[in-house]
Amino acid sequence: MSASTYVSVFIGGCIGAVARYTVSIGIDPIFTFPFETLLVNWLGCFLLTYFISHPFLSKRVSEKIMVGVGTGVLGGFTTFSTFSVETIQLWMSQSVLMAMLYVALSIIGGIGLAWLGFKTGRRRVSQA
Numbered sequence: 001m002s003a004s005t006y007v008s009v010f011i012g013g014c015i016g017a018v019a020r021y022t023v024s025i026g027i028d029p030i031f032t033f034p035f036e037t038l039l040v041n042w043l044g045c046f047l048l049t050y051f052i053s054h055p056f057l058s059k060r061v062s063e064k065i066m067v068g069v070g071t072g073v074l075g076g077f078t079t080f081s082t083f084s085v086e087t088i089q090l091w092m093s094q095s096v097l098m099a100m101l102y103v104a105l106s107i108i109g110g111i112g113l114a115w116l117g118f119k120t121g122r123r124r125v126s127q128a
Helices: 003-026 035-053 055-060 063-077 080-092 096-127
Strands: none
Touching: 003 035, 003 063, 035 055, 035 063, 035 080, 035 096, 055 096, 080 096
């Protein structure tokens, strides 16, 4: 990989991390349930599969930009580590059902939205 690809990932990661922080401070925690992490992870699942499955984007956008957006922006935006910590926190605070619900919603919603992103990315081309 070239140095410019690393720079692309670096810049994208900065953008993604700031966007993630903005979402986390923009959503008031009403319950102990981590809605903001669920939202960013779901959004990331949809956007990443849309971005990589859209033939126009995947064929005409440079590899540096693809890696910068996919690994940088969306990698910095989504957060598996926070999901893991929040699951353990829910579990340890005797909210076992909430922890299980969080895991189920994250996995089922994430896979469902990834599928939707893939199908939407592919459909956009067939309509063009």
